[in-house]
Amino acid sequence: MQTTLPQLSGDRLFLTDGGLETVLIFHKGLELPHFASFTLLEDEQGRDALREYFEGFLELARERGAGFILDTPTWRANPDWAELLGYDVSALDRVNRGAVAFAKQVRGEQATVDAPVLVNGVLGPRGDGYVADALMSAQEAEDYHAAQVRSFAGAGADMVSAITMTYAEEAIGIARAAGKAEIAVVISFTVETDGKLPSGQALGDAIAQVDFETDASVAYYMVNCAHPSHFEHVVEQGGAWLGRIAGLRANASTLSHAQLDEAEELDAGDPVALGAGYVALRKSLRNVNVLGGCCGTDQSHVAAVAEAWAR
Numbered sequence: 506m507q508t509t510l511p512q513l514s515g516d517r518l519f520l521t522d523g524g525l526e527t528v529l530i531f532h533k534g535l536e537l538p539h540f541a542s543f544t545l546l547e548d549e550q551g552r553d554a555l556r557e558y559f560e561g562f563l564e565l566a567r568e569r570g571a572g573f574i575l576d577t578p579t580w581r582a583n584p585d586w587a588e589l590l591g592y593d594v595s596a597l598d599r600v601n602r603g604a605v606a607f608a609k610q611v612r613g614e615q616a617t618v619d620a621p622v623l624v625n626g627v628l629g630p631r632g633d634g635y636v637a638d639a640l641m642s643a644q645e646a647e648d649y650h651a652a653q654v655r656s657f658a659g660a661g662a663d664m665v666s667a668i669t670m671t672y673a674e675e676a677i678g679i680a681r682a683a684g685k686a687e688i689a690v691v692i693s694f695t696v697e698t699d700g701k702l703p704s705g706q707a708l709g710d711a712i713a714q715v716d717f718e719t720d721a722s723v724a725y726y727m728v729n730c731a732h733p734s735h736f737e738h739v740v741e742q743g744g745a746w747l748g749r750i751a752g753l754r755a756n757a758s759t760l761s762h763a764q765l766d767e768a769e770e771l772d773a774g775d776p777v778a779l780g781a782g783y784v785a786l787r788k789s790l791r792n793v794n795v796l797g798g799c800c801g802t803d804q805s806h807v808a809a810v811a812e813a814w815a816r
Contacts, residue, residue, distance in 0.1 A: 510664060510689055510724055511572060511621050512751065512795050518814070519572040519623075520807060521754060521797025522562045526580070528803050529554065531771040539589055541581035543600050546607055556611055561804045563615040563622070569811050572620045574795065575612055577604035580629035580668060583653055598656050601626070605660035626657030626665040626688075628679060634695070634730070635762035637671040637704035643718065646678025651686075654679065658686040666691040668754075669730045669799075672704035673711045680719040693727035693754065698761045700739035708739055709746040716749065725792075727752035730799045732759045732774075733782030740789040752795030753783060757802045765800060776806045780813030787814070 512519040526542050529535045533554060537544070545551025555578055566573040579601055581587070587597045608624040615622070631649055632638055641649065650667075657665050665688055667679040676692045683690035694702055694711055702711055712726050726749050728736060733755050740747055757774035758765060765772070783796065796814060798806045 510623070512574070512623075513725065515792065515794055517572050517620065517794070518569065518811070519574055519795045520562065520566045520569065520811060521574045521795065522559060522576060523798030523802035523804065523807050524757070524800045525558065525576070525578060527771060527800050528558060532803065539581060539586055541586060541590055542578040543582040543604060544590060545578065546600060546603055552607065555607070559611055560615060562807065565804060565808055565811070566620065569815075570620060571811065573622045574625045574797075575608050575622055576625050576627045576666070577601070577608050577657070577662070579604045579627050579653070583629065583631060583650065585631055594652070598652065601653055601656035602660040605657055605662045609661070623663040624661075626654070626662040628653055628665060628667045630669055630671055630675060632671065634669040634671065635703065635766055637702065640672055640704070641675055641678065643674045643677040643681070646675040647681045648678070650679045651682040654682040654686045654688065658688040662688065664689040664691060664724070666693060666727075668693045669695045671695060671702055673706060673714045676711070676715050677718050680715060680723050684719070684722050689724045690722070691725055691727060691752070692723050693729045693752065695730040696728065696736050696739075697731070698735045700736040703762070708736065709744050712746045712749055725749060725751035727754060727795065729754035730756055730762075732756050733779070733786055734759055737782070737785055740786060743789070747789055748792050750790050751792050752797075753786065753790070753793055754797040754799045755779065755782065755802075756800045757798065757806055758800070771801055773801050773803070776809035777813075779806055780809040783810050784813050
């Protein structure tokens with residue numbers, strides 16, 4: 506579908522938050538079974554923790570004069586993961602709609618007229634997020650994710666983003682579901698240390714496949730949950746597909762997905778070095794103007810990235 510998302514105009518930087526779940530677990534001491542933060546929406550204490558987390562990033566965006574993409578905490582709010590936490594289909598629809606309402610409330614409390622704040626309905630992978638297993642066809646993925654997309658659209662989200670996609674077919678299904686729901690969609694792939702998707706497909710090939718099979722309906726693409734050093738060599742090779750990437754949300758750590766999965770302590774890396782890693786990608790990714798973080802990153806990392814990018 507055609508979209509008029511303001512971040513596509515290219516005349517303003519947009520920020521996102523960082524690693525929501527890792528901040529809540531390692532910095533705030535909260536328990537998130539199955540890495541699911543949407544359960545925090547169910548009580549006032551959890552909602553306060555989410556509000557406090559996002560307020561810091563919104564303040565950073567205001568200081569920078571940047572727009573902000575305000576995510577719903579719904580990366581795990583799809584049927585398989587929600588079932589493990591006792592949520593049926595009806596409860597899941599309530600949670601996803603409630604997540605959009607909560608984000609709108611936070612936006613209303615924090616937004617200014619100086620820069621736009623977009624409410625972004627976040628979808629995560631059906632599987633682990635680090636491993637491409639139990640692969641679906643594009644049609645199966647559309648059928649699986651369509652209800653969550655409809656919940657976001659029905660609740661009035663400005664856009665939806667599929668985060669940490671590990672293979673192309675799942676991304677295609679989500680993009681098609683978003684098209685039918687008439688809501689703008691962003692696809693964010695993750696890559697391994699070799700710069701390829703966990704499925705083994707090259708990043709550029711995955712983007713080309715999704716565009717071909719969806720009539721280029723995706724508003725733009727991102728890369729997340731990987732350190733810049735993991736895919737710098739890939740983008741340096743060039744290609745028309747690089748122009749479709751408009752956002753980066755990297756990990757703080759240079760560790761592989763497998764190593765991060767086994768780690769018992771948070772590897773927060775070096776915020777300044779992370780910012781330099783983003784800047785190193787800039788000469789190849791000329792359309793990027795959406796910047797944030799993923800696992801291990803907090804407000805200090807996103808601030809360092811924004812500072813390095815501005816310089």
